[in-house]
Amino acid sequence: MIRSLPNSRTYTLGFKLYIILYFSFLFAPLLVTCILAFNDSQFPALPWKGFTLDWFLANVPGRVGIFHDRINLDSIWVSARVAFFVTILSTTVGTCGAFLFEQESFRFKQSLYFLMIAPLVIPGVILGISILVFSNSLGIFFEESWGLDVRLFGPGFWLVVLGQFSFISTLVTLVVSARLKKFDRTLEEAAMNLGANRFEVIWHITLKFLRPAIISGAAVAFLMSFENFNTTLFLVGPEATLPINLYLQVRDGSTPVINAISFLLILCTSSVALTNLYFSKKQV
């Protein structure tokens, strides 16, 4: 049954087999994607035709590696910029949210809290279309009232940032709140008694305490933004983000360059995730 109880051999063995199968199921697609990034073949498929780094480095007609592939490199750059702004915005607002719901009291707090977690249960596609529709309405309103043609309201870079920010802020709020709950408020009182005002207390004491949570919230925000597809799909303009760009390529047939990008993505995201985990473990 459990560790401390006697278990039959078949039970233990069966359970182990199940777990091994489960992990193979989990890792098989990633492993195959990575391996085929190094296959010397025009298609991301077996048979194995030898090891090559062409899909990363080559720059000859018919075989352009990722490091020379303008379209994909551009989309990586777009994604990185989107993720940067989403991270800054959602970390700031998420931290404000954590303070608001943990330390302040005001009327309608419960209703506002409910509203704050709503983005987690609204499908991403719906978030995308509602923001698209609303910004379009705003654009029409501005144009008809003042004759202003505001580019910001059309699908494009900033709309993608806002769309992703709308639900990623909730995640950051929850991550930071979890740590703020553990904060010993007598520390604040002590600082107040020593003459600090509320802002000084927050800046010098509470934010210091929250730093690990804010960093890990920011890391989560960056990764979530970098890989977001469903919300971005409806808000994207001429500058495609990486997931959108990859989707278009995968839909219309694929080359090992996609494997090469996937390999780099797997490498980068797992190192960000692992570093994040390492530091959050250390801080506890």
Next chain:
Amino acid sequence: MKAFSGKLHIQWTLVCFLTPVVLWLSLLIVLPHIDLLLMSFRTEDDSGRLMWSLSNYMLFFREPIYWLTFVRTAVYSILVTFLTFVIALPVAFYITKVAAPRFQGFLTLLLLLPFWVSELVRVYGWMILLRESGVINHFLLKTGILDRPVEMLYNDVTMIMGLVYTSMLFMVVPLIGVLESLDDSLIEAAYDLGANMWSILIKIIIPHAVPGIVSGSIVVFMLTLGNYLTPNLMGGKNSLWFTEQIYNQFIASFNWNQGSAFGFLLLVLSSLVIWVGLKLTNQKLSKVVK
């Protein structure tokens, strides 16, 4: 005087924290959804002017392709949620209760890793494995089990598997959370009193795990219902997922009013199922999300 200034400061911090949060929620959540609702009740008349009408919703009920896709998406999402739970429970149980404690951290980490990678990469991996020229077909042909390749993509079973795979993490993590807090001695006591595995599962483990099951199910259900990528790439033309209807109305037909109506129906369905789930199990959303 002192008390007065203290009170004033607290008010100022409240304003500082409240403003960004209220701006965020009103401009990006509340107003867009109100606009979406209004949009769904408008339609163009013959001369191209917008007017109020129910025709977008009427069309949904009149055309079987729309409401059948809707029902199909709902039923499959519930099925995916259930399958995810059935597969994830033993894994969570193994990691928290059976595996040697020194492996626990490592196994949990291993579990989380694939989900940091973009959903697109994971789906792409499955496509390379399963398609007609894919890796699995290659091995089946080599070993002589098959004599010609079989297309394993673009059917319902594959699509369901892909959806289960995609949302697995959001079930396993809450389950690990609740099972960690389950006291081993309860299981030991039941065992000593002669309970078998099945009754321990039904009478002790599952009742204790309800909060985790509910929060995992809500997230998995919502993500599956709103997924566009996996049904589209793994189910192909036969996937008939409702988000694709929304996409078609918005991007292909450019009929935003119709698309808004579909979007709103999906939102109502998702909220309704989540609400029923919470009511049935006597949980609160604010508790479950944590």
